[in-house]
Amino acid sequence: MAPKVLVSDKLSETAVQIFRDRGIDVDYLPDVGKDKEKLAEIIGQYDGLAIRSATKVTPSLLEHATNLKVVGRAGIGTDNVDKEASSKKGVIVMNTPFGNMITTAEHAIAMMFAVARQIPEADASTQAGKWEKSKFMGVELTHKTLGVIGAGNIGGIVCDRARGLKMKVIAFDPFLSEEKAEKMQIEKVELEDLLKRADFITLHVPLTDGTRNILSAENLAKTKKGVRIINCARGGLVDEAALAELLKSGHVAGAAFDVFSEEPAKENPLFGLPNVVCTPHLGASTTEAQENVALQVAEQMSDYLLTGAVSNALNMPSVTAEEAKVMGPWIKVAGHLGNFIGQMTEEPIKAINILYDGEASTMNLEALNCSLIAGIMKSISPEVNMVSAPVIARERGVQISTTRQEQSGAFEGYIKVTVVTTERERSIAGTVFSDGKPRFIQIKGINIDAEVGEHMLYTTNEDVPGIIGKLGTLLGDHKVNLANFTLGRSAQGGEAIAISYLDEALDDGVVKALKDTGLFRQVKPLEFDLA
Secondary structure, three states: OOOEEEEOOOOOHHHHHHHHHOOOEEEEOOOHHHOHHHHHHHHHHOOEEEEOOOOOEOHHHHHHOOOOOEEEEOOOOOOOEOHHHHHHHOOEEEOOOOOOHHHHHHHHHHHHHHHHHOHHHHHHHHHOOOOOHHHOOOOOOOOOEEEEEOOOHHHHHHHHHHHHOOOEEEEEOOOOOHHHHHHHOOEEOOHHHHHHHOOEEEEOOOOOOOOOOOEOHHHHHOOOOOEEEEEOOOOOOEOHHHHHHHHHHOOEEEEEEOOOOOOOOOOOOOOOOOOEEEOOOOOOOOHHHHHHHHHHHHHHHHHHHHHOOEOOEOOOOOEOHHHHHHHHHHHHHHHHHHHHHHHHOOOOEEEEEEEEEEHHHHOOHHHHHHHHHHHHHOOOOOOOOOOOHHHHHHHOOOEEEEEEEOOOOOOOEEEEEEEEEOOOEEEEEEEEOOOOOEEEEEEOOEEEEEEOOOEEEEEEEEOOOOHHHHHHHHHHHOOOOEEEEEEEEOOOOOEEEEEEEEOOOOOHHHHHHHHHOOOOOEEEEEEOOOO
């Protein structure tokens, strides 16, 4: 059956056609996103939800989204999506961070010109029949210092455009290296320095706990007298009430805002003040940008639903379509390793240590980690998947460490996972053979060569003669067909392990009968999803 997608906001018809052309069953209901009750009523039918800003993806909506696998936001901002709740539900959240970069950067530059030359007020005055030429004395941008807070994708474009205007550009961005700043021909500074030196300040950071109110009343007071402030990024980055007071006092010469702490902004402390330019969140509002982000989100969602490729996800590692093909068997073996050790572990898990060797170490380890952790966590929560597993592990305080190493043995690559509990450590390793099938190659340090079966029985015992015969006889007595088995031992007379492949799952009576023999140290039936 074809995946089914709901488009609940106004998206380009071309984007809707992309879904259809890719074989996706799509319903285009551009007004349903505003109707919470109707959306909740129908969302259970869909594998994907394509939205803009009108649809709110809340924990309540997600409770009804029983089949939902991915939410695609056409645009960069995902404030309307509860990402934590989505992750717990196992729903991937994607955005399109590159489709409106130029448009938003150009809007910031336009707003800077507008506030430098008081264009909106001058326009209103002139069209009212006044001729107040002396009232609207502006300033040039040439040779002024522009302070950019956040020099990432959009901020970087603003830096480039500002340099073209012959401005001196300084930037505060903890993630900007000195080498990158030099290449961009800008100066990297600390925030305190930027506040003191900048004639214009423009913000280009997301709204996070670290950036919220970054231009607080305290920081605004540190700015250079006569500064002009532009915010086309996110509401909540600037203390708007404090800024209004500084505008009234004349310390701040002007402000240009496209975003506000509360939107739609019907009232705001900045409204009505002289030399304040306000626009209704128009940063991405160009014909080109709207089309670009819509097409991009349709392609991304289609790729994920049809091939497993993940692009621009906010709660899941990105995996290209090419990676998905190569990594598919490794993602499966990682999941099986996690599932094995998860079923074997009954005590609280303190840490998961993962070693990637050889070929496995060259792959997208974040994706492999997610698969492995999901396998472990399935024993705790059967509904867990690659998206929700890391969240569950984090909530339980599980420490996760990852190590890469070059090829160290006979296998071209392998994955080894060690789980540390309050009682013990338990490890298992696996690889992918040339036939593409996953294999368990080591359990508790004992080498084996075991395929993965749907129904398996794991037993350990002292290495003495006759155990396997007695195991087979007992299973036969209980009408359980032993399809195959794999053996391994630490040393002659030491600990031995056996993995038996069964045609059906064992019931509790058979497990009890095996334990009652006193021959086995461990008896554990295992189930694996081979789909």
